[in-house]
Amino acid sequence: MLKVLVVDDDQGLRLSVKSALAVTQRFDIDEAFDGVNAMEKIKAGEKSYDVVILDVDMPRMNGLEALRQIKEFNPGIIVIVMTAHATLNDAIQAVKDGAYNYLAKPVASEDLLALIDKAVNAHNLISNVAASAPVMVEAGRKIIGNTSQMQKVFNIIHRLAKVDTPVLIRGSSGTGKELVAKAIHFNSARKDEKFVAINCSAIPENLFESELFGHEKGSFTGADQRKIGKFQYAEGGTLFLDEVGDMPQLMQVKILRVLQEKLFTPVGSNREFPANVRIIAATNRPLEDMIKAGTFREDLFYRLNVVPIFLPALAERKDDMEHMVNIFIKKFNVAHGKRINGIAPDAMSVLKKHAWPGNIRELENVIEHAFVLEMTNIITIASLPESLLVATGTNLIDVPPVMETAATVASAGVSAAAKAHATLGDDEDADLGDDSADLDGEELVPFTGSENLDFNAQKEAFEKEFIIKALKTFRGRINQTALHANIPKKTLLRKIEKYGIVAKDYVN
Ligand SMILES: Nc1ncnc2c1ncn2[C@@H]1O[C@H](COP(=O)(O)OP(=O)(O)OP(=O)(O)O)[C@@H](O)[C@H]1O
Numbered sequence: 001m002l003k004v005l006v007v008d009d010d011q012g013l014r015l016s017v018k019s020a021l022a023v024t025q026r027f028d029i030d031e032a033f034d035g036v037n038a039m040e041k042i043k044a045g046e047k048s049y050d051v052v053i054l055d056v057d058m059p060r061m062n063g064l065e066a067l068r069q070i071k072e073f074n075p076g077i078i079v080i081v082m083t084a085h086a087t088l089n090d091a092i093q094a095v096k097d098g099a100y101n102y103l104a105k106p107v108a109s110e111d112l113l114a115l116i117d118k119a120v121n122a123h124n125l126i127s128n129v130a131a132s133a134p135v136m137v138e139a140g141r142k143i144i145g146n147t148s149q150m151q152k153v154f155n156i157i158h159r160l161a162k163v164d165t166p167v168l169i170r171g172s173s174g175t176g177k178e179l180v181a182k183a184i185h186f187n188s189a190r191k192d193e194k195f196v197a198i199n200c201s202a203i204p205e206n207l208f209e210s211e212l213f214g215h216e217k218g219s220f221t222g223a224d225q226r227k228i229g230k231f232q233y234a235e236g237g238t239l240f241l242d243e244v245g246d247m248p249q250l251m252q253v254k255i256l257r258v259l260q261e262k263l264f265t266p267v268g269s270n271r272e273f274p275a276n277v278r279i280i281a282a283t284n285r286p287l288e289d290m291i292k293a294g295t296f297r298e299d300l301f302y303r304l305n306v307v308p309i310f311l312p313a314l315a316e317r318k319d320d321m322e323h324m325v326n327i328f329i330k331k332f333n334v335a336h337g338k339r340i341n342g343i344a345p346d347a348m349s350v351l352k353k354h355a356w357p358g359n360i361r362e363l364e365n366v367i368e369h370a371f372v373l374e375m376t377n378i379i380t381i382a383s384l385p386e387s388l389l390v391a392t393g394t395n396l397i398d399v400p401p402v403m404e405t406a407a408t409v410a411s412a413g414v415s416a417a418a419k420a421h422a423t424l425g426d427d428e429d430a431d432l433g434d435d436s437a438d439l440d441g442e443e444l445v446p447f448t449g450s451e452n453l454d455f456n457a458q459k460e461a462f463e464k465e466f467i468i469k470a471l472k473t474f475r476g477r478i479n480q481t482a483l484h485a486n487i488p489k490k491t492l493l494r495k496i497e498k499y500g501i502v503a504k505d506y507v508n
Pocket of ligand 1: 173174284
């Protein structure tokens with residue numbers, strides 16, 4: 001018998017929920033009058049509850065806090081939240097925090113019983129399966145994430161990979177929904193078959209059915225030959241329906257039929273074909289609101305939403321950011337044939353300040369942008385996109401000269417920073433000063449005699465090359481170049497003129 005705890009400060013409501021459950025004689029029912037009382041009962045451990053039905057709006061400890069404590073105490077307890085319409089946002093937050101689902105008050109007993117059954121089925125489906133992290137996608141690619149939110153996601157991915165249910169992945173754009181879908185596929189028994197992704201928002205409505213199910217020759221104008229659809233193409237594998245919230249309503253009905261009957265019919269055909277395809281859907285749209293507005297089918301939602309996965313926005317997992325940046329640096333070192341060693345601490349602070357509306361995709365793009373521009377062996381603020389600096393209120397002029405920055409300008413092939421300082425100082429004839437003591441004459445290769453041995457010519461060639469590289473690094477900005485390369489601005493301007501350098505040429 002399932003052990004259920006009903007938590008509500010309204011005694012009448014507690015009673016009505018209890019009697020709805022009692023009729024079935026399937027539950028051992030207990031009650032608590034608020035969150036604190038519920039936690040006392042759960043922690044006392046007299047009964048280990050399978051399901052908690054939890055009101056959101058309660059005195060002393062509200063439902064969201066109780067949910068957090070319940071999940072911390074035992075993540076396996078199924079929590080169903082009850083909410084008034086006015087607190088729908090809390091209910092959605094509760095689902096993100098680990099509640100199985102929510103019901104609007106007044107709660108209809110048949111809805112409650114149906115939801116408990118679904119929750120218990122889903123729970124049985126994914127329990128008893130060992131979970132471990134990290135999660136590999138295809139070709140040894142790992143999903144990055146050390147935060148507790150991502151560890152939870154990895155856990156669910158591992159479990160979902162062992163079963164064949166539909167999956168609904170929720171999260172804003174760029175949070176990694178497709179990557180997670182691939183991870184489920186490539187860790188599942190279907191891994192040797194195809195993973196086929198389609199973007200529901202990109203297919204014209206009149207071609208949707210044929211795109212998914214294929215068509216017979218002549219079945220509509222323009223169908224001049226038979227074509228197989230994505231269901232047939234993905235046979236045995238996984239079909240990823242991205243942006244499922246944008247699927248036309250007629251197609252929602254047809255997909256629901258495939259999910260229920262595991263059969264599909266190509267356009268213009270009389271034959272039904274078996275659909276041995278796992279469906280993973282993803283969306284960043286508020287499906288609950290769309291159901292209320294009548295634009296997304298509730299029955300399809302419940303079919304897909306057997307075990308939902310919520311991906312956190314990057315802004316909610318900033319602790320993962322440094323690790324992510326370093327992995328992207330490794331990836332782009334290979335792709336761009338560069339040897340960047342890391343990111344300067346001040347550049348990292350700017351990244352942490354940003355709100356990241358485009359999430360991980362945006363972060364990846366920012367790092368690739370920096371790779372293209374960076375002239376040193378470390379990502380500096382100067383190579384971050386202007387838009388990011390503006391969005392984070394970063395003024396390059398205010399950035400104090402960072403040792404790494406000057407040093408790495410040097411390591412990009414322009415000798416030592418100290419040497420630069422001595423060479424480019426206001427006193428044109430300054431010698432190499434104390435820094436020259438580092439040079440061990442024993443190790444230096446003597447001139448062969450074929451080089452230009454004139455000291456001034458060599459010094460000028462070096463100065464010109466140094467200034468051009470530094471201007472490229474700081475995108476032609478005189479103040480930044482002077483500041484970071486440690487050259488008095490007056491000297492820099494004089495040298496620029498002397499060598500006929502056009503700073504504007506290095507703006508991009
Ligand atoms: N945890 C992660 N680890 C490594 N890379 C990630 C992670 N999450 C996302 N990415 C990368 O970010 C980019 C966007 O990911 P993905 O396409 O999966 O996002 P999405 O949520 O499906 O986006 P959209 O809703 O816009 O289709 C991809 O290049 C992906 O490889």
